[in-house]
Amino acid sequence: MTQGISLSLDIILTLAGIIATVAASYAVMRYQVDDAKKDAAAARQRSDEVGKDLLAFKAEASERFATDETLQRVENRITEAINRLGDRFDRFFEGSRKSWWQR
Incomplete structure (x- = not known):
């Protein structure tokens, strides 16, 4: 019977380790996703600014050149x-x- 309890304890510890690993991986993944979203938003904003600058340059160039x-x-x-x-x-x-x- 001790062996059955010890085997069950091993299974429980293994399952707890797996659950903890999955939870930690999920937390890391969520952090990376949030970070990537912030980077994408900043890149989108910078792209919009560069687009506006390019339009302004084209307008000025058409007048000056x-x-x-x-x-x-x-x-x-x-x-x-x-x-x-x-x-x-x-x-x-x-x-x-x-x-x-x-x-």
Whole structure:
């Protein structure tokens, strides 16, 4: 009979150990889940802030930076001005040659 009581006591202690391990594992898991939820909420908030910053930057960039079309127009205007200046130099030098030959 002592052996039956001791076996039952071993079973009870083993079951108590298993229950304690499961309870501790559950508590650790709950803590990790709560911590992960806090991290996820902070990441979501930071993501929202970065998204707002990006939208603000895009709006500012569209106002401040030149588009390809604008750069092309400016390049065309500069090219035209250089060509006109070249034409003026050509006319000046042609006039200078004529007046030099006429001397």
